[in-house]
Amino acid sequence: MAKVIIDGIEVEVEDGTTILQAARSIGGEVTPPAMCYYTKLEGSGGYCRTCLVEVSKGSEKDPRPMPKLVPSCRTMVQDGMEVKNTTSERALEARKGVVEMLLVNHPLDCPVCDQAGECDLQDLSYDHGGYNTRSEFERRTFEKQDIGDKIQLHMTRCILCYRCVKVADQITDGRVHGVINRGDAAEISTYIKNAVDNDFSGNMIDVCPVGALTDKTFRFKSRVWFTKPMLAHRDCDKCSGKTTIWFKGDDVLRVTGRKDEWNEVEEFICNTCRFDKKKVSDWTIEGPKEVSRSSVISANKYKNLEKPKEFKLNDIKRLDS
Amino acid sequence: MGKKILLEHAEVPGIQGYEVYREKGGYRSVEKALKTMSAEQVVEEVKTSGVRGRGGAGFPAGMKWSFLAKPEGVPRYLVCNADESEPGTFKDRYLMSKIPHLLIEGMITASYALGANTSYIYIRGEYYYLIGILEKAIEEAYANGWLGKNILGTDFSHDLYVHPGAGAYICGEETALLESLEGKRGNPRMKPPFPAVKGLYDCPTVVNNVETIAAVVPIINDGGEAYANIGIGRSTGTKLISASGHIKKPGVYEVEMGLPVEEFIYSDEYCGGILNDKKLKAVVAGGSSVPILPADLILTTANGEPRLMSYESLSDGGFQTGTMLGSGGFIVMDETTNIAKNLYNFTRFYHHESCGQCSPCREGTAWMEKILHKVLAGKGSMEDIDLLWDIQTKIDGNTICPLGEAASWPVASAIRHFRQDFEELVKNPAGLDETRYYYHCNNINPEVA
Numbered sequence: 001m002a003k004v005i006i007d008g009i010e011v012e013v014e015d016g017t018t019i020l021q022a023a024r025s026i027g028g029e030v031t032p033p034a035m036c037y038y039t040k041l042e043g044s045g046g047y048c049r050t051c052l053v054e055v056s057k058g059s060e061k062d063p064r065p066m067p068k069l070v071p072s073c074r075t076m077v078q079d080g081m082e083v084k085n086t087t088s089e090r091a092l093e094a095r096k097g098v099v100e101m102l103l104v105n106h107p108l109d110c111p112v113c114d115q116a117g118e119c120d121l122q123d124l125s126y127d128h129g130g131y132n133t134r135s136e137f138e139r140r141t142f143e144k145q146d147i148g149d150k151i152q153l154h155m156t157r158c159i160l161c162y163r164c165v166k167v168a169d170q171i172t173d174g175r176v177h178g179v180i181n182r183g184d185a186a187e188i189s190t191y192i193k194n195a196v197d198n199d200f201s202g203n204m205i206d207v208c209p210v211g212a213l214t215d216k217t218f219r220f221k222s223r224v225w226f227t228k229p230m231l232a233h234r235d236c237d238k239c240s241g242k243t244t245i246w247f248k249g250d251d252v253l254r255v256t257g258r259k260d261e262w263n264e265v266e267e268f269i270c271n272t273c274r275f276d277k278k279k280v281s282d283w284t285i286e287g288p289k290e291v292s293r294s295s296v297i298s299a300n301k302y303k304n305l306e307k308p309k310e311f312k313l314n315d316i317k318r319l320d321s
Numbered sequence: 322m323g324k325k326i327l328l329e330h331a332e333v334p335g336i337q338g339y340e341v342y343r344e345k346g347g348y349r350s351v352e353k354a355l356k357t358m359s360a361e362q363v364v365e366e367v368k369t370s371g372v373r374g375r376g377g378a379g380f381p382a383g384m385k386w387s388f389l390a391k392p393e394g395v396p397r398y399l400v401c402n403a404d405e406s407e408p409g410t411f412k413d414r415y416l417m418s419k420i421p422h423l424l425i426e427g428m429i430t431a432s433y434a435l436g437a438n439t440s441y442i443y444i445r446g447e448y449y450y451l452i453g454i455l456e457k458a459i460e461e462a463y464a465n466g467w468l469g470k471n472i473l474g475t476d477f478s479h480d481l482y483v484h485p486g487a488g489a490y491i492c493g494e495e496t497a498l499l500e501s502l503e504g505k506r507g508n509p510r511m512k513p514p515f516p517a518v519k520g521l522y523d524c525p526t527v528v529n530n531v532e533t534i535a536a537v538v539p540i541i542n543d544g545g546e547a548y549a550n551i552g553i554g555r556s557t558g559t560k561l562i563s564a565s566g567h568i569k570k571p572g573v574y575e576v577e578m579g580l581p582v583e584e585f586i587y588s589d590e591y592c593g594g595i596l597n598d599k600k601l602k603a604v605v606a607g608g609s610s611v612p613i614l615p616a617d618l619i620l621t622t623a624n625g626e627p628r629l630m631s632y633e634s635l636s637d638g639g640f641q642t643g644t645m646l647g648s649g650g651f652i653v654m655d656e657t658t659n660i661a662k663n664l665y666n667f668t669r670f671y672h673h674e675s676c677g678q679c680s681p682c683r684e685g686t687a688w689m690e691k692i693l694h695k696v697l698a699g700k701g702s703m704e705d706i707d708l709l710w711d712i713q714t715k716i717d718g719n720t721i722c723p724l725g726e727a728a729s730w731p732v733a734s735a736i737r738h739f740r741q742d743f744e745e746l747v748k749n750p751a752g753l754d755e756t757r758y759y760y761h762c763n764n765i766n767p768e769v770a
Contacts, residue, residue: 101681
């Protein structure tokens with residue numbers, strides 16, 4: 001066991017736990033945001049850099065602070081470690097920078113994006129971003145691509161978190177899905193537009209933190225905050241059959257995995273449950289799904305937020321000048 | 322005349338071939354190590370020599386070797402990093418093309434010390450013409466019993482392979498190199514675990530630069546003590562410097578550590594002074610990623626002491642007034658150079674070479690290039706310079722691998738020391754053609770569009 005202090009709160013965790021997991025066991029403000037780390041995906045994390053924290057004391061044995069900010073999702077705790085997240089100016093400043101970088105090429109098309117309302121990037125930018133952009137350059141765009149007949153890839157919105165790549169790596173034997181090109185031209189792609197033909201490919205949609213991978217059977221049907229999530233299950237020979245189904249009126253609009261407060265699914269579900277079972281009679285309904293994580297779907301999430309600074313039209317730098 | 326130990330025989334005719342190389346004392350270190358020394362003794366000798374990693378980071382090589390994990394029944398690997406792609410650095414190319422056997426000899430001796438039965442030379446894809454040279458040398462080494470089974474009748478067997486990269490700067494980062502060597506996409510790995518514990522194919526691995534491995538040969542031949550006596554302080558031995566830019570005699574020079582920078586630039590033995598006898602403006606001392614320094618700070622430190630070619634002296638004053646020895650890519654610029662224009666070239670390179678794995682580097686390098694392009698096209702403003710500075714601080718230290726730092730340091734130092742060059746461009750645009758934007762992201766070829 002290791003004792004760690006995160007933002008002044010002491011917690012005892014198993015050896016080999018990451019700082020992020022230790023912070024999650026405390027919960028609340030001290031938990032760094034994570035855009036690419038996903039507990040259930042082996043080898044995920046470390047890419048997005050939103051979870052950078054400052055380690056002000058390495059361990060009881062070696063109390064030297066770590067010189068650089070470290071990704072909390074990939075750094076193991078040591079006994080006696082002291083971590084600063086929200087209390088570290090440096091970490092907050094770096095996080096602000098990362099959010100800005102993630103948004104430099106993001107289309108900000110939330111009004112037409114199916115993910116809006118349950119989007120990690122949206123939440124992240126509300127919490128850590130600025131109200132204005134300092135980039136005045138054309139954003140990079142891509143053509144939409146279909147991955148199979150049920151999933152659409154909207155690469156323009158992608159933040160290259162590699163989660164879907166890890167899903168594909170871990171559900172299929174042949175490598176058909178990955179990243180091509182490099183730098184800011186890097187993109188998610190299926191090998192020469194091969195469909196990822198697997199019973200569990202739909203989980204790519206659930207793990208995607210933004211609206212880059214969307215469910216074609218749900219596209220443009222409804223804003224997520226107009227739908228009601230219910231816990232439901234069915235007998236399935238491929239997966240556990242435990243899902244969340246999303247109602248609008250009496251219609252089942254979509255089926256997803258059950259997500260916890262960190263927006264991670266509890267269990268991966270199969271494509272049959274996800275795409276083909278859209279009748280109420282297919283499901284045994286357990287009751288309403290509590291959305292414990294703070295997002296638009298949980299009511300009045302932004303009620304207590306500070307009102308954005310109002311700016312006059314003249315303050316905005318004219319792009320054509 | 323400075324002491325030469327690596328390039329001593331570089332100009333001997335026929336030294337590329339085995340016979341001449343052997344005649345000049347080649348492969349003595351293998352004989353000495355295998356016949357008279359234990360592996361530990363070889364590591365000790367390298368430790369005593371104090372030789373530091375010549376790829377840029379300057380980490381003591383002997384120390385790195387002693388960190389190598391030695392679990393039972395697991396093979397160990399030595400990998401030579403010949404993916405020399407840093408703009409301004411071309412020393413390894415020179416060494417490998419002139420005396421390929423020196424590298425092969427170093428690889429065998431080092432592998433013996435590390436207990437590695439297989440080693441790889443990961444060579445930059447663009448150096449395709451060197452692959453043949455190296456493979457011929459390896460063939461000769463096999464034919465003469467320096468490679469293969471039971472070398473010199475001992476129970477040490479060794480195989481050596483050359484593996485070309487596909488042309489990515491990022492594959493010079495040791496973990497990206499290992500990924501690439503394994504046949505994967507060349508993305509740097511998260512550390513820890515370090516390669517010394519889990520490297521190539523998850524086995525303990527040492528990755529060393531070409532020059533570091535070549536230096537093992539004189540260290541074993543003459544002893545670590547003798548090597549440590551060359552140089553100054555903790556910067557022992559000699560360093561290959563690739564000199565380029567506005568100088569009379571560009572080329573690769575072997576200098577003894579501790580040579581004054583002023584002497585290196587102006588003496589006829591080395592660079593021979595500034596081209597057309599113009600005034601020196603700035604020097605990038607160790608390859609494009611190290612901070613650029615103005616003439617006064619490269620010749621003397623902030624304390625007024627003469628600046629020397631050594632790890633310590635060049636980094637004296639930190640990044641405020643110092644720089645780094647890096648990989649030894651010595652780029653000299655005269656008074657006619659606009660540093661902001663030069664920086665655009667560097668930044669374009671880092672944008673092109675960023676692997677795109679982590680967000681600050683992927684987006685930041687592209688953003689910096691676009692801003693610099695805008696400034697060069699005459700559409701910049703003074704705020705753009707501040708923005709550039711701010712973006713650089715957001716990348717520095719926040720990325721997975723050192724490419725983020727490599728991209729942000731030149732920007733930081735150029736603004737720190739040469740802000741007036743940027744302001745001049747804002748006021749008097751350089752007239753760069755607007756259509757020459759890099760439209761990678763939209764897959765538009767700028768030459769066609």
